[in-house]
Amino acid sequence: MTQTNKVRSNITALLLLAVTSSFLLHSCGNSKEEDHGHTAGYTIKGDTVVLTENSNIKSKLNFSTVAEQDFVMELTTAGIVRAIPTAYAEIAPPFAGRVLKSYVRLGQKVNAGSPVFEISSPDYFNSQKEYFDAKQEFRQAELNLKRQQDLLKNGVGVQRELEEAETEFTTKKSALSNASAALKIFNIDPENTVLGQALIVVSPIRGDILTNNIVIGxxxxxxxxxxxxxxxxxxxxxxxxxxxxxxxxxxxLDEVEVMVAAFPDRTIKGKIYHVNEIVNEETRSVEVLVECENPNHDLKPGMYVTVLFKDTPEIAILVPSKSVFQKEDKQFVFVKMDDTRFEKRQIETAGTSNGSVIVTSGLRTGEVIVSEGGSLMIRNY
Incomplete structure (x- = not known):
């Protein structure tokens, strides 16, 4: 055999081997497809699943009838107890000075205006002195103005001197007002102030003493x-x-329930007081303030609680969560048409609650859906 004939013989053998392999692979592929079609137990026509005559899927399906139910939307979140800002006061000294006396103890109830502690303060003394000096100068300006008015009324006064007295009166009145305001800022009543008296710091609100760090001296x-x-x-x-x-x-004002780990058998009621207008960009959440009655002071500021928000009751269609399937951004269920046909139906939902999905559109009352086992019919979807 020549070299050329040997090459031709080898090429022919290789072509034969390739054809044979292709045939065998094709045969195996057809066999697998036929097996899959046989074992799947259903066929798909558009959005309808049709069970085959010998399908064992039907025995594994459970069904439920769509019906409207009374429903209350519930949301659970963690919360923390805070004192109401208008009922909370941190009391600090308005001036530098030395503590002379304490009037309170931890847990004591106080009223607005009740003394808390007393300090001796050079700055407070200077503010007192400025007030009393301004008060004295105002009285002198007031008397001088009255005198000039009387003189002019009796024909012996001078108009220019009256105008000067009026200007001085206005100036001294403004100075007194400023000195008085400087004391009132610190809850000090100027009319009851005695020059040289120690500063008594009082509580601006009614409440209980929660912390007491007063040290005499x-x-x-x-x-x-x-x-x-x-x-x-x-x-x-x-x-x-x-x-x-x-x-x-x-x-x-929707109803809110508050659960505390310290009182596992108790549920505390509350009302929504305010919903913040700003979304936290890090947590993508909104702060909600709930106001609760707390007569026994069981809720302590800083305490962690569980908050259950309850919406007003309404009528809604609820279906088992196992009956709802997701594909990309769409949700669907299988609606029973007869014993062997099931329609793949897209639905719109509005959240979940206690193992059920709230359906807003796509289903009608009285329809029957696959509540369990639908996953056996979604292999080709």
């Missing part, structure tokens, strides 16, 4: 930390966080 700087905290805790706020996607379910 301690020298305090003007920017010292608060020595006492007073708060009225018969009502408190619960600060909860609600995801922005759920904020549509929160309505003003």
């Amino acid at each position: 301690q020298y305090l700087r003007e920017d010292a930390e608060p020595l006492a905290i007073v708060a009225e805790l018969s009502k408190v706020w619960i600060v909860g966080q609600v995801k922005e996607k759920d904020i549509r379910f929160i309505r003003g």
Whole structure:
């Protein structure tokens, strides 16, 4: 055999081998497809699944009838107890000075205006002196103005001197007002102030003494930390966080339940007080303030709680969560048409609750859906 003939013979053998392999692979592929069609137990026609005569899927399906139900939307989130700002006061010294006396103890109830502590302060003395000097100068200006008015009325006065007296009166009145305001800023009544008297710092609100850091003899700087905290805790706020996607379910004054780990058998009622207008960009949530009655002071500021938001009751269609399937951004269920045909139906939902999905469109009452086992019919979807 020549070299050329050998080459031709080898090429022919290789072509034969390739054809044979292709045939075998094609045969195996057809066999697998036929097996899959046989074992799947159904065929698909558009959006309809048709079970084959020998399908064993039907025995594994459970069904439920679509019906409207009374439904209350519930959202659960973590919360923290806060004192209401208007019922909370941190009491710090308005001037630098030395503590001379304490009038309170931890847990004591105080009223607005009740003394908390007393300090001796050079700055306070200077403010007192400025007030009394301004008050004295105002009285002199007032008397001088009255005198000039009487003189002019009796024909012996001078108009220019009256105008000067009026100007001085206005100036001294303004100075007195400023000196008085400087004392009132610190809850000090100028009319009851005695020159040289120590400064008595009072509580601006009614409540309980929550912290007491008053030390007799301690020298305090003007920017010292608060020595006492007073708060009225018969009502408190619960600060909860609600995801922005759920904020549509929160309505003003809806009922709220608060659960505390310290009291596992108790549920505390509350009302939504305020929904923040700003979304936290990091957590994508909105702050919701819940106001709760707290007569026994069981809710302590800083305490963590669980908040259950309850919307107003309404009628809605609820289906089992196992009956709903997701494909990309769409959801669907299988609606029973007869014993062997099931329609793949797209639906719109509005959240989940207790293992059920709220359906807003796509289903009608009385229709029968596959509640369990639908996953056996979605292999080709």
